[in-house]
Amino acid sequence: MRYRGESETVVSAQSPSDEKVDEKQVMSSADEELNGFEQAIESELNVTEQDLIEAKATAESMTLEGVKALVENVYKIHSRDPNFPHSVLMKIEEFLSTEGLFENPEKHEELIWEMKLEAALVTNNSPYAEVRGVVENHDDTSQPSSTVRAWAIGIFFSVALSAINQLFSVRNPPISVTSNVAQLLAYPIGKAWEKVMPDWRFTLFGVQHSLNPGRFNKKEHMMIALMATVAQSLPYTQYIVWTQVLPFQFNQQYARSFGYQILIGLSTNFIGYGLAGLTRKFLVYPAYCLWPASLVTIALNAALHREQNTPVLGPFKKIFRASRYKFFMLAFTAMFVYFWFPNFIMPVLTYFSWMTWISPENHTLDVLTGFNAAGLFNPLPTFDWNIVAYTGTDPLMIPAFSTFNTVAGGFIVGLIIIAVYFTNTWNTGYIQIVDNHVWDHFGLRYNVSRAIDAHGMYDHEKYMQYSAPYLGAANTLIYGCFFGVYAAAITYVALFHRYEIVMGFKSLGKVFQRKKKTATTEGVAEIEGEYSDVHMKLMSKYPEVSEFWYMTVLAVAAAFGFAGVCAWPTYTTAAVVPYGVLLALIFVIPVGVIKAMTGIEVTLNVLAEFIGGMFSQGNALSMNYFKSFGYVTCAHAVSFANDLKMAHYLHIPPWHTFAAQMVGTLISTFVATAVMQYQINIENICTPKAPMRLTCPGPSTFFTASVLWGTIGPIKVFGPEGQYGMLLLGFPLGAIMVVLYWLATKKWPSSRWLRQVHPVALWYGGLNWAPYGFSYIWPSAPIAWLSWIYIKPRYLAFWSKYNFVLSAAFSAGIAISGIVMFFTVGWYNVDIEWWGTTQPSVGCEGSGCTLMTLAEGERFYPWWNSWVAAP
Numbered sequence: 001m002r003y004r005g006e007s008e009t010v011v012s013a014q015s016p017s018d019e020k021v022d023e024k025q026v027m028s029s030a031d032e033e034l035n036g037f038e039q040a041i042e043s044e045l046n047v048t049e050q051d052l053i054e055a056k057a058t059a060e061s062m063t064l065e066g067v068k069a070l071v072e073n074v075y076k077i078h079s080r081d082p083n084f085p086h087s088v089l090m091k092i093e094e095f096l097s098t099e100g101l102f103e104n105p106e107k108h109e110e111l112i113w114e115m116k117l118e119a120a121l122v123t124n125n126s127p128y129a130e131v132r133g134v135v136e137n138h139d140d141t142s143q144p145s146s147t148v149r150a151w152a153i154g155i156f157f158s159v160a161l162s163a164i165n166q167l168f169s170v171r172n173p174p175i176s177v178t179s180n181v182a183q184l185l186a187y188p189i190g191k192a193w194e195k196v197m198p199d200w201r202f203t204l205f206g207v208q209h210s211l212n213p214g215r216f217n218k219k220e221h222m223m224i225a226l227m228a229t230v231a232q233s234l235p236y237t238q239y240i241v242w243t244q245v246l247p248f249q250f251n252q253q254y255a256r257s258f259g260y261q262i263l264i265g266l267s268t269n270f271i272g273y274g275l276a277g278l279t280r281k282f283l284v285y286p287a288y289c290l291w292p293a294s295l296v297t298i299a300l301n302a303a304l305h306r307e308q309n310t311p312v313l314g315p316f317k318k319i320f321r322a323s324r325y326k327f328f329m330l331a332f333t334a335m336f337v338y339f340w341f342p343n344f345i346m347p348v349l350t351y352f353s354w355m356t357w358i359s360p361e362n363h364t365l366d367v368l369t370g371f372n373a374a375g376l377f378n379p380l381p382t383f384d385w386n387i388v389a390y391t392g393t394d395p396l397m398i399p400a401f402s403t404f405n406t407v408a409g410g411f412i413v414g415l416i417i418i419a420v421y422f423t424n425t426w427n428t429g430y431i432q433i434v435d436n437h438v439w440d441h442f443g444l445r446y447n448v449s450r451a452i453d454a455h456g457m458y459d460h461e462k463y464m465q466y467s468a469p470y471l472g473a474a475n476t477l478i479y480g481c482f483f484g485v486y487a488a489a490i491t492y493v494a495l496f497h498r499y500e501i502v503m504g505f506k507s508l509g510k511v512f513q514r515k516k517k518t519a520t521t522e523g524v525a526e527i528e529g530e531y532s533d534v535h536m537k538l539m540s541k542y543p544e545v546s547e548f549w550y551m552t553v554l555a556v557a558a559a560f561g562f563a564g565v566c567a568w569p570t571y572t573t574a575a576v577v578p579y580g581v582l583l584a585l586i587f588v589i590p591v592g593v594i595k596a597m598t599g600i601e602v603t604l605n606v607l608a609e610f611i612g613g614m615f616s617q618g619n620a621l622s623m624n625y626f627k628s629f630g631y632v633t634c635a636h637a638v639s640f641a642n643d644l645k646m647a648h649y650l651h652i653p654p655w656h657t658f659a660a661q662m663v664g665t666l667i668s669t670f671v672a673t674a675v676m677q678y679q680i681n682i683e684n685i686c687t688p689k690a691p692m693r694l695t696c697p698g699p700s701t702f703f704t705a706s707v708l709w710g711t712i713g714p715i716k717v718f719g720p721e722g723q724y725g726m727l728l729l730g731f732p733l734g735a736i737m738v739v740l741y742w743l744a745t746k747k748w749p750s751s752r753w754l755r756q757v758h759p760v761a762l763w764y765g766g767l768n769w770a771p772y773g774f775s776y777i778w779p780s781a782p783i784a785w786l787s788w789i790y791i792k793p794r795y796l797a798f799w800s801k802y803n804f805v806l807s808a809a810f811s812a813g814i815a816i817s818g819i820v821m822f823f824t825v826g827w828y829n830v831d832i833e834w835w836g837t838t839q840p841s842v843g844c845e846g847s848g849c850t851l852m853t854l855a856e857g858e859r860f861y862p863w864w865n866s867w868v869a870a871p
Contacts, residue, residue, distance in 0.1 A: 046085040046129050047121065048797040050310070054137075058120035064105055064112065067119045071095060074122055080496045080745065081288050082401045083128055083597060086752045088118055093750070124534050128290050129792070130399075131649070133800025134299045136306075139538040139651040145219035146656040148209055149193050154227035154660065155667060157182040161231045162668035166675040168822075169234060170242070170686065170696040175822050180300060180808060181815045182228035183221065184332075187304050190216035190224075218305040222650045225297060226643050226657060227664035233639065234672050235265035236632045240624045242699035245680050249703050250456045250621065252569075258677055260568050265669045267561035268628055271580065272636025273661065274554020275588050276644060278547060282504040282589050283641040284648055287533040289596035292398045294646040299804030300812070301650070303328040314798035315791065327802055328809045335385065335813030342384035344821055345832060350384040351840035353775075360843025363851065367418065367433055371775045372845050374421075374433055374474070376414045381775035385810050388779045390772070395780040396807035398599030400788030401756040403780050406600065409765020410777040413477055417769065421473040421851060426723055427860045428473035429851035436475050436771040438708055440467035441859045443850075448707035458618035458711045468862060469708055469717060474770035476724060481766030482606040483730030484737070486587075488760045489602050491738040493590040501589065535648055542653040549658065554581070565625060572622040576612075580629025583608065588637045595638055596645070600764050605631040610718075613709040623710025624702075723862045734763060 047055070075092050078084035095101065095115045101108045121127060125137040161177050168175040193216065200211040241264075244255035254260065276283075283289050303324035314320045322330070342349035355369035355378055356362070369378045382388065388395065395403050420426070421433045430443045438446040451463040471479075493501065561577040564570075587604055595601045605627065612626025640661060647657035679685060679694070686696035708717070716722050738759045745754055768777050792799040824830075831837075840846070854860065 043087075043793075046088065046793075046796070048129070048132075048800060050797070051121065051125065051129075051132055052117065055117045055120035055124060058124050059113070059116035062116050062119055064102065067112075067115050068096070068102070070119045070123070071115055074118075074127070076499055077286075077288055078127070080755070081597065082755050082758060083130075083288070083290060083399055085129075086755055090750065091115065091118070122287070122533060126290070126533055126535070127287055129796060129800060130292070130295060130804070131290055134295055134302050134804050135535070135649045136302075137534045141541070143217045143219050144213050145223050145652045146659070147213045147220055148211055149190060149197075149213065149216065150220040150223040151663075153186050153189055153193070154224040154664065157186060157224060157228045158231035158664045158667040159671050161228055162234065162671040163675050165232055166234055166238070166672040167679070169238070170679065170694050170699060172693050172695045172697045174698065175818065177232065177819065178811070178815055179225055179228040179232050180297060180812050181819075182232075183225040183297065183300055184812050184816075186221060186224045186228075187216075190221060218301050219650055219652050221301055221305065222298075222646065222652060223656060223660050225301070226647060226652075226660045229297075229643055230640070230661050230664040231668035233269075233636070233668070235269050235669055236628050237261075237264040237268050238672070238676055239699055239702040240264070240621070240628060241676065241680075242686070242696060243624065243703045243706060244621070246686055246696075246699075246703075252621075254568055256677075256680060257568070258673065260564060261673045261676065262670065263560045263564035263567075265673050266666075267557050267564060267577070268632045269636070269665050269669050270553055270557035271561065271577075271629070271633050272584070272638075273640055273665075274550045274552075274557065275581070275584055275633065275637035276640035277545065277550025277553075279588055279592060279637065279641055280644060281507045282501065283592040283596055283638075284644045285532075285536055286500060286504070287536075288500065289593065289645065291596050291642050291645045292402075292599035293595075294642055294649065295804050296394070296397050296807045296811070297646060298649055299324075300328070300808035303805045303808070310797075310801075312795070312797040312801050314795050320798060320802075324801060324805050328805050331806050331809035332813045332816075335810045336817045339384075339386070339814050339817040340821065342382075343386070343818070344825060346836035348836045348839045350382055350387060351845070352380060352382050353378065353840070353845055354380070356843065356845055357839070360845065361849075363844050363849040366844035366849060367421070370845050371773065371840070372434065372848070373773055374414055374418055375773040375775040375778075376411065376418065378775060378778075382779055386814050387776055388783060389811070390776050393600065393768075393777075393780050394807055394811070395784035396787055396803055396810075400784040401758060402598040402600055402761050403784035403788075404756070405758045405761035406765040406768070407777055407781045409762035410768055410774060411765070412762070413481060413766035413769060414774050417473045417477050420477065424852060425473075426476055427470055427862075428476065430854060430860055431470065431472040432848045432850055433472060434474045434770055434773045435472035435848075437472075438704060439470045439472075441470065441861065442467070443854050443860070446470075446704070446708070448704060448711070452620075452707065452711050456620060456707075456711070458713070463712065467859075468722070469712065471724070472770065474773075476727065478767060478770050479606065479718075479724065480727035480730040481763055483728060484734035485602050485760060485763035485767065486604075486607050487731045487734030488738050488763050489587070489590045489594055489734075491735045492760050493593050495738060495742045497593055500593075504589075535651070538651050539648060539654070542651075543655060545654045545658045553662075561629065570621060570625065571619060572616070572625045576622075576625040576629050579612075579615075579626060580608075580631075580633040583611070583630045584634035584637055588634050591634060592638045592641055594760055595642075598758060598761055600761055601635075601638060602760065602764065603631065604634050609705065609709045610714050613714040616710060617713040617715065618711060620706040620710030624706050627706075627709075734759075737763075 071092050075089065075096070079089060091111070091114055095111055098108060098111065101111070105112055126132050126135065161179070161182060165176050194212065194214070197212040202209055202211075238261075241255050241261055243249045244252040306324060309321070309323040311319045311321045351371040353366075353369065353371035353375070356366050359365055367373045369375060371378070371381055375381055389397075393403055393406050417433065421428050424430075427441075431439050440446050446467070446469055450466040451459060453459040453462070558577050558581070562574050565572050565576060566574050583604060587602075591602050591604075608630025609623060609627040612623045612630060615626060616622035643661060644657060647654070682691065682694065684690045685694055686699065688695060690696075714722075718724050718728055741754075741757065741759050745751070748754055765777065787799070787803055792803075843849075
């Protein structure tokens with residue numbers, strides 16, 4: 001069926017002549033193409049003109065019965081999806097509830113046509129405008145991905161990233177090279193290879209390969225990016241090794257053994273792969289798992305490789321013709337130059353606590369408006385993009401509702417933090433309000449050596465003679481928020497995504513039962529009510545990696561873990577390995593679904609050390625293993641699922657992705673371990689006298705946490721003997737909050753406002769405190785509003801073309817600029833001293849004022865005054 005006003009004319013810019021198109025001609029053509037009805041459809045379906053035209057051909061061939069079956073499935077899956085356009089859901093509800101529509105379709109032609117277009121969109125493309133903007137809905141199967149060129153460049157960057165990141169991971173401040181930097185640098189290398197290397201062909205395992213397969217394409221480039229992504233993640237067990245080998249920490253010199261280091265490193269690095277493969281049905285294949293973080297990487301890939309350049313209407317009613325590549329280079333260059341100002345020349349642009357300049361010594365003013373304090377009421381705290389995106393919530397990358405919920409949660413928790421601080425609850429008035437260290441009852445940094453024996457084990461007598469541990473106001477509330485977010489995550493997924501989870505388990509069960517999938521009519525694949533978007537269909541032509549291979553990787557990684565823990569005197573039970581897998585099995589789907597939909601990740605580090613500390617009280621090393629396997633297994637599974645989704649979007653054969661991840665991880669583990677072997681033999685390493693500032697801030701913090709939660713143990717902190725037991729209320733409050741929200745959505749199912757509330761993101765906002773105040777949280781909100789709320793609905797084509805490219809350009813510009821600064825002015829300790837560099841440390845902003853102070857020899861006591869230690 002064709003509807004009035006339909007035209008097959010489209011403004012295209014695939015030829016050089018497009019660059020000469022006059023603005024009036026472009027706008028006139030667009031006006032002729034779209035009548036009022038189709039403009040309304042564009043707005044209601046949240047699509048661009050090009051999206052709408054592509055959907056028409058498919059929509060005309062769809063039957064009313066097929067559309068009804070499909071949109072019913074779409075509604076079941078996306079009814080509580082905050083990324084799915086609310087207007088489309090309302091139209092679907094109208095379509096399914098309109099009386100007599102199916103008996104007398106001729107009376108409802110406009111509504112039926114809209115639903116056919118929506119059905120065509122979700123089957124021929126992604127249901128999300130942000131995915132359609134950077135991911136192509138077709139696959140060029142002639143483009144190779146697993147080439148000699150891709151493997152050579154990918155291996156090079158795997159070695160380079162793991163070596164650089166490991167070497168400078170113990171520097172203060174640390175420096176890290178990300179995969180986006182590798183992807184950016186790989187492009188000119190790949191193009192040079194394309195022009196210089198000969199077309200020398202050879203056969204390997206029955207397959208012909210060429211040294212130069214022709215044009216350097218986007219699939220090869222993404223293979224390199226995938227290897228760089230896994231290589232940039234260092235073995236988490238390096239922290240355990242540092243605490244063991246340092247003579248002023250645990251001083252366990254057997255940990256210098258390369259065999260020991262590589263076994264535990266391989267185990268923790270690979271153990272997440274098995275779960276990532278098993279969760280593909282839940283986290284990779286479903287369309288609702290859009291993975292916002294992956295879109296930035298794909299946008300950079302598209303900017304470098306996509307030749308099509310369609311002029312788009314943007315702000316100020318202007319036509320923007322710049323290609324994505326040109327736009328990327330302009331934004332990248334601008335950020336590369338600008339970042340020198342807030343990061344080196346004029347740091348006051350970063351720490352813009354301008355309201356405190358009125359009275360720098362006024363502590364209350366500093367708490368309320370200072371950058372380094374709570375800063376809850378500073379509306380303009382920074383001009384540094386690195387701060388805007390520092391907490392992992394890049395406002396251009398993640399959906400606006402995630403940013404707004406995170407900011408709102410951070411603000412609410414901030415009010416509680418201020419109340420706790422000014423009432424001196426838990427003696428927080430003696431400690432800086434935003435601080436992430438542990439303190440004793442003298443108001444000094446906690447000296448863990450005064451509470452342990454010569455073997456690093458807990459000594460109760462020494463502990464009682466010394467002090468209980470104390471936390472600052474922000475750091476205290478963070479733990480309560482962690483407990484709340486864990487309960488909220490599981491409850492939220494159980495209540496709002498149980499339909500999708502059940503479908504995933506059914507699909508996974510069929511794989512193990514070797515049952516074949518069936519397909520419905522209309523060309524739409526369906527598995528127990530599930531629909532497949534175009535990317536799932538395009539990937540179906542490639543052989544899938546069997547779950548057997550992922551389970552094999554899981555088993556081998558677990559075996560390495562058993563060997564590493566049991567073959568050396570770690571005094572740790574081998575149960576830490578299955579413990580990590582079990583904890584990840586419980587949380588990987590809830591955590592993965594939330595990150596895939598919101599862009600925020602709930603990490604299990606606090607829960608892992610909390611449980612591990614209770615299992616291994618008095619043994620910090622054992623707790624470290626519980627923490628490492630409990631935290632890393634889930635974190636890596638989620639990270640690898642994100643990589644699988646990127647490959648899914650770029651239509652890279654699954655076996656190529658699997659091989660790239662395996663090889664990249666294997667290389668990075670060996671390289672990082674080898675570099676650490678060199679580091680631990682550097683004279684004065686991890687001391688103030690260390691060369692190149694290799695003072696080990698990360699391992700030092702890890703050691704303090706290991707003794708606090710392992711040696712002293714969480715029972716003494718949160719149990720009957722500790723003063724922070726009230727924070728355990730976060731567990732029930734997290735679940736209750738989600739249940740109340742679920743009941744509200746049942747009462748007001750059509751509320752647009754309620755669909756944008758996310759309880760887990762609200763709790764997550766509280767996790768961003770300490771050592772960072774609200775000045776790190778708030779700046780993302782105005783940017784998110786400008787991008788997602790103002791520009792996207794008004795100029796969708798413009799937003800789709802440039803938004804994620806801008807995010808990639810800014811992050812790459814900062815990374816490259818930071819590296820250049822590190823190896824120039826940073827390496828030679830060059831400093832500039834003037835008002836722009838000294839003002840951020842004036843008054844309380846620099847000295848770190850506290851509400852209350854102690855006289856010499858004075859101490860404070862637990863708030864209930866029932867536990868008293870000798871002064």
